[in-house]
Amino acid sequence: MHQKSLIGILGGMGPTATVDFLSKVISATKADVDQEHIPLIVHDVPQIPDRSSAIENGRDDPFLPMLAGIRLLDAAGVEFIAIPCNTAHYWHGRLQRGCRAKILHIADAVAHYVTQMAERPRTIAVMATRGTISGGIYSQRLLEGAEQVLVPDEGTQLLIDRAITGVKANQISAARKAATEAAGLLADAGADCLLLACTELPVALSDFDHGPLIMDATEALARACVRASVGEARMETVG
Template identity: 40%
Template sequence: MILGVLGGMGPLAGAQFCARLTLLTPAARDQDHIPFLLWSDPSVPDRTAARLGTGPDPLPALLRGLRGLEAAGARAIVIPCNTAHGWFDAMQAACPLPILHIVDAAAVDLARQGVRPGRIGLLATEGTLAMRLYQERLQAAGWEVLVPPPGVMTGCVTPAIEAVKAGRPEASTARLAEAAAGLVAAGATAVVLGCTEIPLGLPEGAARAAVGVPVVDTIDALARAAIGWARPAV
């Protein structure tokens, strides 16, 4: 079965998803890996701008990508862009293929890491926060979701995401670490990296370990969900 990856939002995040899907798949040879198709379309209008009313609707471009992946033979879809999930219902209604939801994947990863329902922190785009994608879905499962205050969003999180999109992930690490530390200080027992640019700016290693609580990388969480779809027995 072929997995369709609706990417390009941004291009580096989509490419990172494909790399992590490959690295996380239990495989001893080429033939053990999951066939996938990457539709990387960076022309999709900015999702946060659309949600905040300052840019065009991305849905037509998202649907074009879904149709292209279906026509090419995909049998399920993943979208390594959190904010794009604000249009999830419309996409799923228009697409006969199952679309794996990134917030559901993050919830599974919280449980995988032993994070019990309680207070968790969320780093995400302004659009994702405004749409309450994580707040509503995770609160229904018992988690209280803490988000950065406006000053931290404008001073740390949004510039960090922009730096990754500009190909400078190393320029975002200190800002993201500061934002994560603020959430932990406010009582978060885990931090969800709810924008697929953020794991690139706060990579595995010393910077992420310094957060001091479990960290959910939504690129990895979505990759694990895709592996579970393709290899149910794994």
């Protein structure tokens, strides 16, 4: 049997986003039977304090609970770790210093995705938590791939906030309404590509298929996991 690297997932941020991420890992894998899928250990403990408000208010309380999860995965023998929560990547460097396994970076996964696009987007709008935006998790890496990065104005950001908290509370239809309205405003502001840079947003925009191109950071990270575990040849092609 083809050798597969064991991947650790620091999940639970939030639980629905973790489920969406796991199903994207399955879709990205070429497999006919259970045994061909990639092996994962998932730390799905949602008691980690809110990451976005911590960044906004200068608190550090998510760090130690995340490090505890990372160390549990490391002790289980994983070779790579993925964190399906964009905002949590604010702590990526410090978490990496606390473990032996390599922690994939979601913005690197997105940057890889952009370099593989037939036609590069001109203006990418970042749909994310306030913490992801003020923490600068994407800005520099995205500017290398697109001409312009668009940050939502306050009214649009309020809609994005509502979509994210809606998914976390399992109120999917309210979340869908807010996310769709925000996407429309960003298209009107000139974005030809929307980066879903919060793992709750693909859940809220799963039916969105008009206007700007959707780039899903969750899917980019899922594909990076499969690539790390089994290599490019055992991946499903995009589409």
